[in-house]
Amino acid sequence: xxxxxxxxxxxxxxxxxxxxxxxxxxxxxxxxxxxxxxxxxxxxxxxxxxxxxxxxxxxxxxxxxxxxxxxxxxxxxxxxxxxxxxxxxxxxxxxxxxxxxxxxxxxxxxxxxxxxxxxxxxxxxxxxxxxxxxxxxxxxxxxxxxxxxxxxxxxxxxxxxxxxxxxxxxxxxxxxxxxxxxxxxxxxxxxxxxxxxxxxxxxxxxxxxxxxxxxxxxxxxxxxxxxxxxxxxxxxxxxxxxxxxxxxxxxxxxxxxxxxxxxxxxxxxxxxxxxxxxxxxxxxxxxxxxxxxxxxxxxxxxxxxxxxxxxxxxxxxxxxxxxxxxxxxxxxxxxxxxxxxxxxxxxxxxxxxxxxxxxxxxxxxxxxxxxxxxxxxxxxxxxxxxxxxxxxxxxxxxxxxxx
Numbered sequence: 325x326x327x328x329x330x331x332x333x334x335x336x337x338x339x340x341x342x343x344x345x346x347x348x349x350x351x352x353x354x355x356x357x358x359x360x361x362x363x364x365x366x367x368x369x370x371x372x373x374x375x376x377x378x379x380x381x382x383x384x385x386x387x388x389x390x391x392x393x394x395x396x397x398x399x400x401x402x403x404x405x406x407x408x409x410x411x412x413x414x415x416x417x418x419x420x421x422x423x424x425x426x427x428x429x430x431x432x433x434x435x436x437x438x439x440x441x442x443x444x445x446x447x448x449x450x451x452x453x454x455x456x457x458x459x460x461x462x463x464x465x466x467x468x469x470x471x472x473x474x475x476x477x478x479x480x481x482x483x484x485x486x487x488x489x490x491x492x493x494x495x496x497x498x499x500x501x502x503x504x505x506x507x508x509x510x511x512x513x514x515x516x517x518x519x520x521x522x523x524x525x526x527x528x529x530x531x532x533x534x535x536x537x538x539x540x541x542x543x544x545x546x547x548x549x550x551x552x553x554x555x556x557x558x559x560x561x562x563x564x565x566x567x568x569x570x571x572x573x574x575x576x577x578x579x580x581x582x583x584x585x586x587x588x589x590x591x592x593x594x595x596x597x598x599x600x601x602x603x604x605x606x607x608x609x610x611x612x613x614x615x616x617x618x619x620x621x622x623x624x625x626x627x628x629x630x631x632x633x634x635x636x637x638x639x640x641x642x643x644x645x646x647x648x649x650x651x652x653x654x655x656x657x658x659x660x661x662x663x664x665x666x667x668x669x670x671x672x673x674x675x676x677x678x679x680x681x682x683x684x685x686x687x688x689x690x691x692x693x694x695x696x697x698x699x700x701x702x703x704x705x706x707x708x709x710x711x712x713x714x715x716x717x718x719x720x721x722x723x724x725x726x727x
Contacts (some may be wrong), residue, residue, distance in 0.1 A: 328398070335391035341547045342578060345392055352393045352401030358383040359405030367413055422525050428643060430719045432511040433487050434546035439461025441539065442482035443490030445469040446497040454517045454532065458492060460538045465490065475500055483508040488539075494518015495567055499699040502718050503564045504550065511544050511719040520700060524567045526639045527722050535652070538721035547642040547716040550626035553710050556696065556703030565626055565698040568606075569711060571687070572608045572621035572652070575702045576693035582702075611689040612651070621652040624711050629680055646681045653678065685711040 327350035334339055343611040362380035366373025384402055389395040393401075435441050446454045447469050459467050466486070470478045475497065483489045483504050485664035490513040498514055498521075513618060515535050518522040527545075529535055538544065547566075554562035577594075585593035607618035627639045662669035688708040696705040 327394075330391055330394055331470070332391050339390055339392050340394060344381075344486055349393055350397045350400065351386055351404060351426050352384070352387050352397040354387055355384040355393075355398045355401035358403035359402040360408045363404075363406045363409035364413070367409065368383060375683055413695075428602055428716065430511070430544040430546045430548050432542050432719060433539065434540065434542035434720060435462070435465075435488065436540040438465025438539065440487035441465040441489075441490050442486035443467045443492055443513070443515065444475065444482050444501065446475060446493035447471050452517065454492060458515055459534050461532055461605050462539070476504075479504040483510050486510070488513055490515060491536075492517040495520050495699045496701045498523055499566055499701065502566055505719075506549055506714070507715045508533070511721060513539055513721045525701075526567075526642065527720060529722060535721055537723045541724060543643075543724040544719050544721045545714040545717050547720055548645060549714045550647070550698075551712055551714055552623070552696075552698070554706045555651055555714075556698070556701070558704065558706060563698060563703075564714075567699050568697075569624040569626075570622060570697045571610065571694065571705065572619060574621055574623070575697040578700060579606070579702050581696065607688065608694065609691070613685065613688055616689060617651075617652055617653070619651050621650075621686070623650040624685060625650065626713065627648075637705065643716055645683060647683065647685055647711060647713065649680045649682055649685055651678050687711070 326348050327378075329345065329349045332344075334337065339705070358380035362373065362376045365376045372675050384398045392555075393574075398472070401625060406592065412674070433440065438461075441464075441591060441674045443455075443458055443462075443465055445458075445467060448471070455469055456468055456522055459465065466482075468478050476691075479489065479501055488511045489501060489505045490509075491498055492515040495518060497518060501704055502523075513535050514527070515527060515532050516529060524530070528548075531591075550565040550567075552563045552569055553562040555561045580596070582591045583593075584596055587593075607620055608622070609618055610622070611617075612619075612622070627642050627644050628646055628648045630638050630640055657676050686708075687710075690705050690709075694705045695701075696709075
């Protein structure tokens with residue numbers, strides 16, 4: 325509103341800002357921003373909210389103290405900020421607001437101290453330092469820390485010796501453990517400890533304590549396991565995915581990002597990967613369900629994802645038996661089409677983006693050297709492959725209070 329700033333005659337010079345604002349006074353934008361941020365933090369974590377709240381209050385107070393706002397400017401600005409925080413949370417709900425995934429209960433052994441549990445830790449996962457926390461919480465569990473090239477061997481050993489298999493790492497590491505656990509018929513205990521932990525989060529597991537509660541009570545659920553045949557790099561055995569499978573630009577993005585992230589960090593590497601991959605890129609040519617088409621991206625999710633765009637974020641049912649297939653059609657400028665697909669993703673069909681829920685997907689006509697990605701891992705794709713699901717193939721520990 326066009327309200328003039330307060331007069332500075334009564335404000336001592338030492339309290340005045342060196343550079344006075346020239347915009348109108350009502351409401352206070354600084355107070356709105358501070359209140360919105362503090363409220364957003366408090367809605368996620370009361371303890372961190374208590375830390376941030378005094379800082380936000382000091383920002384609001386400083387606007388009156390320095391004489392650049394009236395008290396009513398600050399109060400109304402703060403109210404707008406709080407309202408904005410609640411409004412955004414209503415539009416984009418947090419995990420705590422989402423309904424629990426639909427998952428059938430499964431029988432699993434109780435392990436209050438971890439006795440009979442062998443936890444394999446990927447030394448190069450994003451949070452491998454969490455291993456001592458797991459050992460302290462489960463003193464009778466055996467914790468095995470290994471390098472990535474030893475992971476498969478150690479998982480096979482652990483599944484053969486223990487009553488349950490534990491895994492600490494990100495989605496790629498959990499993927500390997502899930503394949504072994506499903507093949508051996510042992511329950512899996514997932515401890516989120518990687519850069520990305522989508523599977524654990526979609527289960528509702530966000531901390532070591534969540535998994536430990538489930539182990540103590542013997543609470544577990546059954547979930548579907550995505551499958552693609554033949555497997556990665558020409559393997560005769562099928563490959564599996566807990567979260568997603570993709571073809572097109574995404575595998576190249578992952579490959580370039582992983583190459584640069586140790587040097588410059590994850591987010592800068594992601595931006596660099598997008599620039600390098602999307603520049604001068606041609607669409608992928610493939611036969612999908614017998615029809616040949618150009619496409620920038622093919623995404624298949626293990627279960628129906630909620631949200632919009634070519635790669636949305638959350639699942640509410642991990643045993644629906646469905647593949648969530650999303651395609652960004654070929655055409656000029658992937659740098660335009662991919663964001664456009666995200667913006668109009670709610671449309672079932674559009675010139676840019678299409679979505680189908682299928683139980684089986686056949687892909688053929690892939691050129692030699694084509695890459696595929698599954699749960700963040702990148703491998704060479706065979707000329708032809710079939711995607712489907714193994715219903716309720718995996719038993720995973722999950723606290724009963726999250727069901």
